[in-house]
Each structure stands twice: as C-alpha cells, then as structure tokens.
Amino acid sequence: MTMITKRARKSAARLSFSGPLSGLFFVLMVVFILGPLAWLGIRAFAESWTFPNLGPDGWTLRWWSVVLGDETLGRAVQNSLALAALTVLVSACICLPAAYAFARYEFWGRRTFLIGLFALNAFPKMGLYVTIASLFYALNLMGTVMGVLIVHVLGTVVFMTWIPAAAFAAVPRSLEEAARDAGATKLRVFISVTFPLALPGILVAAVMSFLASFDEAQGTYLIGAPDIMTMPTQMYTLVLNYPNQVAAVFSILLAIPSVALLLAAHKHIVGGTLAEGFQIK
Amino acid sequence: MTLIEKIHSTTPTHRETDAGGSRGLRVRGLHKVLGGRTIIDNLDLTVQDGELVSLLGPSGCGKTTTLRMIAGFLAPDAGSIQVHDREVSALGAEKRPSAMVFQNYALWPHMTVVKNVGFPLKLRRLGKKEIEQRVDAVLALVNLLHHKHSRPARISGGEQQRVALARALVQEPELLLLDEPLSNLDAKLRVKVREDIREIQQRLGITTLIVTHDQEEAMSMSDRIAVMNAGKIEQFSRPAELYSRPETEFVATFIGSLNRIEGSLVNGAVVPGDDVIGIRPEDVVFTLHASFDARPAVVERVVPHGHFHEIYLKRDDATLRAFASGLPPAPGDRGHAAIQNALTFRQGRLVTTGGVAL
Numbered sequence: 325m326t327m328i329t330k331r332a333r334k335s336a337a338r339l340s341f342s343g344p345l346s347g348l349f350f351v352l353m354v355v356f357i358l359g360p361l362a363w364l365g366i367r368a369f370a371e372s373w374t375f376p377n378l379g380p381d382g383w384t385l386r387w388w389s390v391v392l393g394d395e396t397l398g399r400a401v402q403n404s405l406a407l408a409a410l411t412v413l414v415s416a417c418i419c420l421p422a423a424y425a426f427a428r429y430e431f432w433g434r435r436t437f438l439i440g441l442f443a444l445n446a447f448p449k450m451g452l453y454v455t456i457a458s459l460f461y462a463l464n465l466m467g468t469v470m471g472v473l474i475v476h477v478l479g480t481v482v483f484m485t486w487i488p489a490a491a492f493a494a495v496p497r498s499l500e501e502a503a504r505d506a507g508a509t510k511l512r513v514f515i516s517v518t519f520p521l522a523l524p525g526i527l528v529a530a531v532m533s534f535l536a537s538f539d540e541a542q543g544t545y546l547i548g549a550p551d552i553m554t555m556p557t558q559m560y561t562l563v564l565n566y567p568n569q570v571a572a573v574f575s576i577l578l579a580i581p582s583v584a585l586l587l588a589a590h591k592h593i594v595g596g597t598l599a600e601g602f603q604i605k
Numbered sequence: 606m607t608l609i610e611k612i613h614s615t616t617p618t619h620r621e622t623d624a625g626g627s628r629g630l631r632v633r634g635l636h637k638v639l640g641g642r643t644i645i646d647n648l649d650l651t652v653q654d655g656e657l658v659s660l661l662g663p664s665g666c667g668k669t670t671t672l673r674m675i676a677g678f679l680a681p682d683a684g685s686i687q688v689h690d691r692e693v694s695a696l697g698a699e700k701r702p703s704a705m706v707f708q709n710y711a712l713w714p715h716m717t718v719v720k721n722v723g724f725p726l727k728l729r730r731l732g733k734k735e736i737e738q739r740v741d742a743v744l745a746l747v748n749l750l751h752h753k754h755s756r757p758a759r760i761s762g763g764e765q766q767r768v769a770l771a772r773a774l775v776q777e778p779e780l781l782l783l784d785e786p787l788s789n790l791d792a793k794l795r796v797k798v799r800e801d802i803r804e805i806q807q808r809l810g811i812t813t814l815i816v817t818h819d820q821e822e823a824m825s826m827s828d829r830i831a832v833m834n835a836g837k838i839e840q841f842s843r844p845a846e847l848y849s850r851p852e853t854e855f856v857a858t859f860i861g862s863l864n865r866i867e868g869s870l871v872n873g874a875v876v877p878g879d880d881v882i883g884i885r886p887e888d889v890v891f892t893l894h895a896s897f898d899a900r901p902a903v904v905e906r907v908v909p910h911g912h913f914h915e916i917y918l919k920r921d922d923a924t925l926r927a928f929a930s931g932l933p934p935a936p937g938d939r940g941h942a943a944i945q946n947a948l949t950f951r952q953g954r955l956v957t958t959g960g961v962a963l
C-alpha cells in the first residue's frame with residue numbers, strides 16, 4: 325500500500341469517529357491509560373511527592389542508582405529473561421500441536437478439554453500454587469529451575485492453546501487443499517501455508533506468554549524463593565526495604581521488555597500478512 | 606510439446622474427438638455416502654483427451670463432491686477414476702496428475718503472484734531459472750505479467766481468477782478441474798473470462814472438467830455437457846443436442862425455458878392424458894390472423910426481456926408462454942397461437958420430439 329492511501333484511510337477513520345461523545349471517550353481513554361504511566365514516570369525521578377502537593381518537591385536519580393546498584397538485580401533480570409524465553413519455547417512445543425489438533429480435528433473430549441483450560445485459570449492462583457507446592461515438595465522440585473518453569477508454563481497454557489487454535493482454525497481449508505493439489509505433502513502444507521498464515525496469532529500468543537511469565541510473581545516466589553529470584557519476586561524485597569519511589573523505578577524497568585516486545589511484534593501483527601490475509605476467503 | 610511451446614504455437618493443438626481418441630478422464634461406478642445420504646450414486650463419466658466438459662446441475666446435486674473426488678480431496682466409497690488410462694483413485698491429491706482451480710481461487714495471501722504460481726514448480730524441485738521461465742510464460746498467457754510482484758489481496762477478482770488459473774496451468778496437468786470458476790465475477794467479466802478460459806483450453810488442448818450451475822456458461826464453453834441431478838448424470842451430450850433433444854423431463858425443464866403441460870398433443874391441440882408435453886416458448890407462434898393448426902388465443906401478460914418479449918397466451922386447451930421479438934402485442938389482444946414443435950415425455954423420459962415417435 326502506498327503512503328497516500330494509508331493516510332487517506334486513516335483520515336477517513338478519524339472522520340467517522342468524530343462527535344462529542346467519542347471525543348469524551350478519547351479523553352477518558354488517555355486519562356485512564358496514560359495517567360498512571362505519567363504518574364509512574366514522574367514518581368521514579370521524584371525526591372518525594374506527598375498528597376496535597378501538585379508536583380514533586382524535587383528531582384533526583386537516587387532511586388535509579390539504588391535499583392541499578394543492587395547486585396542481585398542483575399541476576400534477577402537475567403533469570404527473568406531466560407525463564408520467560410524458556411517458558412515460551414516449552415509452552416509452544418507443548419501447546420502448538422495441541423492447538424492445531426483442536427483447530428483441525430474432531431476428537432473425543434475436545435470440548436471438555438478446551439473448557440478445562442479456562443477452568444485452570446478460573447481457580448484462585450494462590451490456592452493452585454499451594455497445592456502445586458505440596459506436590460513439588462514430594463517430587464523435590466522446590467527451589468529448582470524445573471519447578472519454576474512448570475509453574476510458568478502452566479500460566480501460559482491458555483494463551484498458547486486458545487489463540488493459536490483460533491489462528492489455525494481461521495486458515496481456510498481451501499488454501500491447504502490448493503497446496504496439496506500443487507503437490508505438497510501434509511508436512512509441507514503445514515510449513516508453507518498453515519503455519520505462516522497462523523503466525524500472527526502465534527506471535528500474539530508468544531508475546532502474551534512471554535509477558536505472563538515475565539510478570540509471574542506469586543508462584544515463582546512460592547516455588548523458587550530464595551534460590552531463584554526473578555524481577556517481580558525481587559521487587560517484593562526491594563519494595564519492602566526502600567521508599568516507594570523505588571517501586572516506580574522498578575515498574576519502569578519491568579515494563580521495558582514488554583514494551584520492546586510489543587513494538588517489535590506490532591509491525592508483524594498489524595501491518596503484516598494478517599491484515600492482508602483475511603481479505604481473501 | 607511443452608507448455609511453453611504450446612503457449613507460443615498459434616494453431617490450436619490437435620484434439621482427438623469421440624470414441625477413437627484416448628481417454629483424458631474415465632470415471633466408473635463412483636459412489637459416495639455422506640452423512641447417511643447417498644450423494645453420488647454410481648456415476649459414470651468419460652472425458653475425451655483435450656475435451657472440455659461441463660458438469661451442470663442444480664445446487665446440491667453433487668457436482669462439487671464429484672470434482673473433489675476426482676481431484677483427490679475426498680475418498681470415494683466405491684468406483685474407479687482413471688486419468689489417461691492410469692488409475693488414480695488410490696493416490697492423494699498431491700500425487701494426481703490433475704490441477705484444480707478453486708471457486709474462491711484459494712490463492713495464498715502471504716505469497717506474491719509469482720510465488721503463488723511458482724510454488725507447484727518449487728515443490729517439483731525445478732531449477733530457479735526454469736521456474737522463472739515457466740512462470741513468466743504462463744503469466745504472459747493469462748496476461749498478468751504486470752502484477753508479478755503483487756499480493757493476491759491487492760489485485761481484482763478477475764485477476765485473482767487468472768492467477769488461480771495460471772497456478773493450475775503451470776503444473777502442466779493432464780486434467781484441469783475448475784469448480785464454478787466464474788461465480789465470483791460480475792456478469793460482464795464472466796463472459797470475457799469464460800471466453801479466455803475456452804481459448805486457452807483450446808490452445809493448450811488440455812482435458813478440462815468444469816463444474817457450474819450456470820447453463821449459459823456451460824452451453825457457451827463446453828464441447829459436451831453432463832447434466833447432473835441427485836447424484837446421477839441425467840444426460841451427457843453436446844450443448845445443441847441437450848437443448849433440442851433432452852432425454853428426460855428434468856433436463857428439458859433445467860435447460861432453457863419450457864412450457865410444461867400434462868397431457869398429449871393431438872393435431873396441434875392439448876388433450877388430457879398421462880404423458881407430459883414440453884414446448885419451448887420459441888416454438889409457440891402467436892399471430893393475429895388464423896392459420897393452419899393455430900387456435901384462438903388471448904394475450905394475458907407481456908414481460909419485456911430487453912431484446913425480446915415473453916408473452917403469456919391463454920388458449921382454450923392450455924396456457925402457453927411464447928417469445929416474440931419486434932413490436933409486442935398488448936394484453937387483451939386476440940389472435941391465434943400455434944404449437945410448432947413439442948417434446949413428449951412418458952414417465953419422465955422422452956418418447957417423441959416434434960411429432961416423430963422415437
């Protein structure tokens with residue numbers, strides 16, 4: 325698409341979204357989404373900021389040096405990144421084949437299993453983790469990478485199954501049949517047609533799983549602490565021992581990988597094949 | 606002769622006709638039950654080498670099902686499918702010598718036009734150079750070289766259709782299958798594309814089976830038409846014969862327009878009986894003056910159809926529809942209507958045509 329048509333489309337979208345009600349809606353959106361972020365950003369550099377004052381009393385980088393100077397933090401960052409990547413990988417290996425099966429085959433217990441996946445998330449997390457912990461004691465998995473990994477993977481199963489299943493199901497069968505007709509084996513059809521067309525959905529699932537793992541604190545703390553500390557669990561310690569500006573700094577640090585990942589995926593998901601692919605039946 | 610040579614040759618490829626030629630496609634005893642219902646019922650069909658045959662029938666009669674079994678997407682319960690005297694019914698779709706054009710074109714949206722058309726050749730592990738040459742040749746054939754690097758979503762429906770055709774042709778299939786290839790195009794384009802398809806098919810001499818429910822489409826492009834009804838082939842003949850000599854009452858009503866009257870025709874008049882007579886509207890002639898074997902008639906309704914009018918005539922023995930060109934009569938006009946030709950069916954099968962017993 326050329327820039328001109330893109331711009332034309334954008335302005336058309338803007339025109340159709342005018343009116344006082346949608347204007348108000350837009351302002352509310354900005355306040356609710358950007359407001360807390362701005363507050364966080366200011367707070368991370370504030371000397372102190374107490375209730376009646378409209379702004380902070382002074383500016384400082386002290387909180388950043390506290391956080392960045394903490395030698396356990398480096399380890400926590402490494403742990404978090406490695407664990408999130410590993411979680412996505414393991415989760416993909418387990419869940420993507422399942423997602424494909426859900427999308428393409430009719431089998432006994434299919435519905436029950438799909439709903440069961442949701443039920444897994446409906447349980448209060450802490451209760452689930454406590455149960456898992458007692459099981460892990462018996463299996464000697466407490467405080468091990470394996471134990472933490474299992475907890476993280478469990479937390480991503482829903483994303484990694486439901487979203488890719490929908491993506492696989494949305495690939496029109498005739499596109500796969502056309503590939504077979506052209507002479508492709510079943511495996512080749514999957515590699516050349518089904519997978520690339522489902523890729524945007526799979527990427528979304530991968531990003532969400534990565535973020536879920538990156539954010540996971542309760543289970544990680546219960547199973548991993550004190551041997552395996554990630555950024556969120558490290559945050560408990562930091563926040564308990566320092567003023568709450570440190571929490572703001574830490575939040576921003578925690579958000580960096582998420583934002584980076586979303587920006588990287590954005591191009592693929594919004595501008596890439598997905599948008600084009602669905603214009604064709 | 607390779608595809609490229611065929612594309613560049615100007616004379617139509619020699620085509621054997623009728624029984625003498627080798628068989629492009631031979632289907633015997635094809636049977637399929639789906640959801641507890643017999644969808645295809647012991648179907649036989651033979652397409653000569655280089656022939657274009659249309660599978661024509663009402664919605665739900667099993668045309669797509671038949672085509673999908675021939676293409677290899679659906680396993681028949683029984684029956685044999687031979688392409689150039691080679692049994693293919695045990696082979697998967699990827700191993701069959703046929704190529705299919707899908708109703709919705711089924712172009713891969715994540716590949717450009719060249720990639721789409723080149724994919725079948727890439728699977729055959731041909732060299733880069735050869736793939737490029739063959740893709741270019743076939744894109745030139747369908748007049749799409751200028752859209753080589755476009756994504757399918759960026760080109761028009763007619764162009765997408767041609768890409769789909771190119772993707773099938775580039776495989777140099779022994780048998781070309783098309784499922785309602787024109788149904789997603791507008792009326793004008795449909796006429797043009799069907800002529801293009803016919804022209805290319807003639808040029809390449811490729812054995813072709815087209816599924817359609819549009820009789821005009823089938824009539825205008827086919828060497829022969831197989832009229833299908835409820836999982837069976839009712840009649841398999843040349844288009845003209847299908848119209849003038851429909852073997853069954855179903856074919857007679859399905860193809861073209863027909864006055865269907867219960868009874869039989871005696872000296873130009875309808876008399877009650879167990880048979881069914883079918884009269885084409887163009888065989889009903891309305892005149893203001895009395896003539897031999899015409900009977901008095903009143904014009905009840907006149908429906909304009911552009912270049913001709915459809916006239917509803919009431920005679921004392923029957924109500925008839927007639928076609929008239931030129932200045933039409935007005936409702937209420939009195940005159941005489943004669944039946945010049947009629948088909949008589951007994952138990953659904955043709956027994957006489959004109960006044961000649963079979």
Ligand SMILES: Nc1ncnc2c1ncn2[C@@H]1O[C@H](COP(=O)(O)OP(=O)(O)OP(=O)(O)O)[C@@H](O)[C@H]1O
Nearest residue numbers: 639640644662663664665666667668669670671818
């Ligand atoms: N998987 C299936 N299970 C049960 N019935 C089926 C199945 N597939 C097709 N049918 C039935 O088989 C019949 C023939 O279907 P088919 O698609 O071959 O019709 P068609 O002649 O191509 O019709 P159309 O012109 O509407 O495309 C229909 O009545 C359809 O409902």
Ligand SMILES: [Mg+2]
Nearest residue numbers: 668669670785
């Ligand atoms: Mg059909």
